Amino acid sequence: MDLFDSDKVNFDLLKSRAFNLRWAELPDDVIPLTAADPDFQSAPEISEAIIDYCKGQYFSYGPSEGLIELKKSIASFFILKRNVPVKSDFVLPIDSTAFGIYLTCKTFLNNGDEAIIFDPVDFLFRYSIEKIGAKAIPFSIPPDTKKVDFQKLEHLITNKTKLICLCNPINPTGKVFTRDELLMLGSIAVKYNLIILSDEIWSDIVYHPAKFVSIASINEEIRNKTITVTGFSKSFGMAGLRIGVIIAHNEQHYNNILDYSMHKYTIHGANILSQIGAIAALEKCDYWLAGFVKHTKKMRDLLVREINAIPNLSCIAPDGCYVAFINIERTNKSSQEVYEILLNEAKVAVVPGLEKWFGKGAEGYIRICFSTSETILLESISRIKKCLI
Ligand SMILES: Cc1ncc(COP(=O)(O)O)c(C=O)c1O
Numbered sequence: 497m498d499l500f501d502s503d504k505v506n507f508d509l510l511k512s513r514a515f516n517l518r519w520a521e522l523p524d525d526v527i528p529l530t531a532a533d534p535d536f537q538s539a540p541e542i543s544e545a546i547i548d549y550c551k552g553q554y555f556s557y558g559p560s561e562g563l564i565e566l567k568k569s570i571a572s573f574f575i576l577k578r579n580v581p582v583k584s585d586f587v588l589p590i591d592s593t594a595f596g597i598y599l600t601c602k603t604f605l606n607n608g609d610e611a612i613i614f615d616p617v618d619f620l621f622r623y624s625i626e627k628i629g630a631k632a633i634p635f636s637i638p639p640d641t642k643k644v645d646f647q648k649l650e651h652l653i654t655n656k657t658k659l660i661c662l663c664n665p666i667n668p669t670g671k672v673f674t675r676d677e678l679l680m681l682g683s684i685a686v687k688y689n690l691i692i693l694s695d696e697i698w699s700d701i702v703y704h705p706a707k708f709v710s711i712a713s714i715n716e717e718i719r720n721k722t723i724t725v726t727g728f729s730k731s732f733g734m735a736g737l738r739i740g741v742i743i744a745h746n747e748q749h750y751n752n753i754l755d756y757s758m759h760k761y762t763i764h765g766a767n768i769l770s771q772i773g774a775i776a777a778l779e780k781c782d783y784w785l786a787g788f789v790k791h792t793k794k795m796r797d798l799l800v801r802e803i804n805a806i807p808n809l810s811c812i813a814p815d816g817c818y819v820a821f822i823n824i825e826r827t828n829k830s831s832q833e834v835y836e837i838l839l840n841e842a843k844v845a846v847v848p849g850l851e852k853w854f855g856k857g858a859e860g861y862i863r864i865c866f867s868t869s870e871t872i873l874l875e876s877i878s879r880i881k882k883c884l885i
Pocket of ligand 1: 532594618620726739740
């Protein structure tokens with residue numbers, strides 16, 4: 497029995513629970529390969545831990561800086577699996593990785609400052625920067641880039657630049673950065689006294705032989721400039737629990753982040769049940785994650801092979817993430833047009849490469865999420881093949 501067999505997808509529950517452009521928001525005959533969220537149930541240990549907690553029937557305020565056990569679990573994870581000497585005192589559980597991006601921007605950027613983001617990359621970076629009144633400066637990393645020359649990024653730095661947003665692996669291209677690339681990026685941050693916001697939410701979803709390196713593991717100087725942000729939505733299917741963490745690597749950064757978080761005043765804070773679920777995920781669910789990554793790798797290989805057999809489409813196998821960024825330029829249609837054809841004719845929903853989702857560099861591409869079952873993926877591919885694009 498495999499947890500990721502096709503018969504493990506519970507359509508009835510997905511139809512009522514999976515929002516954000518997915519099953520619950522689309523007509524019954526449409527397959528959503530949109531938001532990057534697994535179609536499989538999460539590990540049973542996560543719900544068991546939450547149920548056990550609920551049985552105590554107290555839902556009092558938790559510690560404003562998060563449950564000590566979760567802070568310690570995160571610190572051990574980073575020490576053992578990421579080679580980063582994290583102090584549990586500097587780990588702040590928060591109510592999502594998305595909030596971690598925003599909170600880091602809020603803490604380190606002022607109105608009129610500039611922050612460098614990749615292009616293409618998830619919209620959360622630009623959105624957070626602009627909400628604060630700062631300016632997002634795109635650094636192009638086209639989907640077929642093997643080795644990024646970060647020296648070129650130096651040309652974008654001005655006296656207003658305060659922050660570099662590193663998304664590793666990159667959603668939507670799946671690029672995983674090498675140690676050399678990260679060293680180059682980190683050295684620039686040190687040279688110009690910039691903060692690195694390292695979003696590592698996808699760091700568990702990396703396919704052999706690619707290897708994830710956390711930028712904070714490179715050296716102390718770079719670590720001191722880094723704020724690490726991560727979460728549980730991608731690795732453990734816990735998006736609806738809205739739980740993530742921010743990790744500072746020195747006391748001053750931690751205190752500044754904590755102050756801006758407003759946790760001390762109970763205006764924000766990580767839900768206690770979500771923290772309990774996150775502890776269970778970290779402590780008990782390695783087996784589930786290993787099985788899940790094995791499955792998504794199989795789905796990646798299947799999807800990339802089939803897409804490359806369609807005359808007008810092409811796709812490079814992503815080294816990380818469970819999304820494929822598919823080149824549609826040979827269709828001579830815009831990504832919005834291809835999105836509409838696929839939605840209306842193939843009844844498959846994808847994410848078009850629009851500036852609002854991923855930046856200007858995404859045009860000419862659509863994004864397909866493949867954290868679904870083999871049956872659903874094969875059905876989607878067969879529908880895409882039959883429609884004329
Ligand atoms: C790069 C990146 N960061 C953050 C998030 C949001 O994560 P969370 O659900 O923890 O807010 C996503 C979700 O797609 C993402 O791709």
